[in-house]
Amino acid sequence: MTREMRIKVAAYAFEGMSPFHLSVPALVFGQERELPGFPRYEFHVFSDRPGKLPTNGGFAISVEETVDAAVDADILIVPSWPGPDAEASPRLLRMLRDAHARGAEVAGLCLGAFALAQAGLLDGRRATTHWAYADRLASDYPAALVAKDGLYVEQDGVTTSAGVVAALDCCIHIVRRHAGVAVARQLARHIVLPPHRQGGQSQYLEQPVDRIDERDHFAKAVEGAARTLDQPHTLDSMAAAARCIRRTFTRRFKRKYGVSFGDWLTEQRLYKARELLESSERGIDDIAHQCGLGSAATLRRLFSERFRTSPSQHRREFRGTAA
DNA sequence: CCCTACGACCGCCAAG
DNA sequence: GTCTTGGCGGTCGTAG
Numbered sequence: 001m002t003r004e005m006r007i008k009v010a011a012y013a014f015e016g017m018s019p020f021h022l023s024v025p026a027l028v029f030g031q032e033r034e035l036p037g038f039p040r041y042e043f044h045v046f047s048d049r050p051g052k053l054p055t056n057g058g059f060a061i062s063v064e065e066t067v068d069a070a071v072d073a074d075i076l077i078v079p080s081w082p083g084p085d086a087e088a089s090p091r092l093l094r095m096l097r098d099a100h101a102r103g104a105e106v107a108g109l110c111l112g113a114f115a116l117a118q119a120g121l122l123d124g125r126r127a128t129t130h131w132a133y134a135d136r137l138a139s140d141y142p143a144a145l146v147a148k149d150g151l152y153v154e155q156d157g158v159t160t161s162a163g164v165v166a167a168l169d170c171c172i173h174i175v176r177r178h179a180g181v182a183v184a185r186q187l188a189r190h191i192v193l194p195p196h197r198q199g200g201q202s203q204y205l206e207q208p209v210d211r212i213d214e215r216d217h218f219a220k221a222v223e224g225a226a227r228t229l230d231q232p233h234t235l236d237s238m239a240a241a242a243r244c245i246r247r248t249f250t251r252r253f254k255r256k257y258g259v260s261f262g263d264w265l266t267e268q269r270l271y272k273a274r275e276l277l278e279s280s281e282r283g284i285d286d287i288a289h290q291c292g293l294g295s296a297a298t299l300r301r302l303f304s305e306r307f308r309t310s311p312s313q314h315r316r317e318f319r320g321t322a323a
Numbered sequence: 324c325c326c327t328a329c330g331a332c333c334g335c336c337a338a339g
Numbered sequence: 340g341t342c343t344t345g346g347c348g349g350t351c352g353t354a355g
Contacts, residue, residue: 234330234331244344244345245345247332248344248345328354332349332351336347338344
């Protein structure tokens, strides 16, 4: 994206929506910023029925543009959605499909994922939504690959984000795609947010339970593994720590976190590896061992599968453009 | 390329 | 009747 080009961002609004959801993209895309390299966004809010739109926040907003405002948008955002059963208008569905087909970014924040799903954009793609509705999304749209961990998920220009606050992480991610890591980090710093929060929404799900029940062996076992990623963790060792049989551990883990233990462990290790790549000068092999990934070869393979770039390339990009 | 060993994963069913 | 657990066994992916 060149600096002179205006990037048109269109966000969908509806009656009774939460004002917070709309203000997240507005915060990121809706104002000029002094940051060097920050793209010039042009922010539009549109609705099926323009006019005065009551929100659930006790005040109304005035929306002037119709769905047609999205016809040439570079980024199309559905910041929220009335509910899993709400049906998108044919025009909105067409806009979503067309936007994706012409290469525009499409994002569904929080329940907005349901609108994207209705448009068929989540078919065969990784996606997420508010944790309380993740099961619903998965069962209503079996073709969508619903991930229950992670704050947001992006594939092929289709981005969905988890709970309410993750929308901000998600919008910053979109900026990162357009303007690079450095600009995204500056932006994040400007609006007071760690440059890239990670850890998955599972932690929000589990924390209250963990605090209430101090003797929850299962939670302790998982926390222990997360703290000692450099060490090997097998299902047997985890089961022993959780005081149950292996099969019970895998079953409980899958139910609580939505992914298998192995996949979760690898994910945690890759996050740690990326963190070390960014914040230390250690060699790749050293980092691989620190993260329990065994060897540099394994780290390279998994890293590129997960982040679509090599460890050294990631480090170079992060350094090269860092502010 | 195949083969083997091993661990992870998960469907299934019986028992509590 | 239901929910969870223990346990079996088959399949799959990976390392060597």
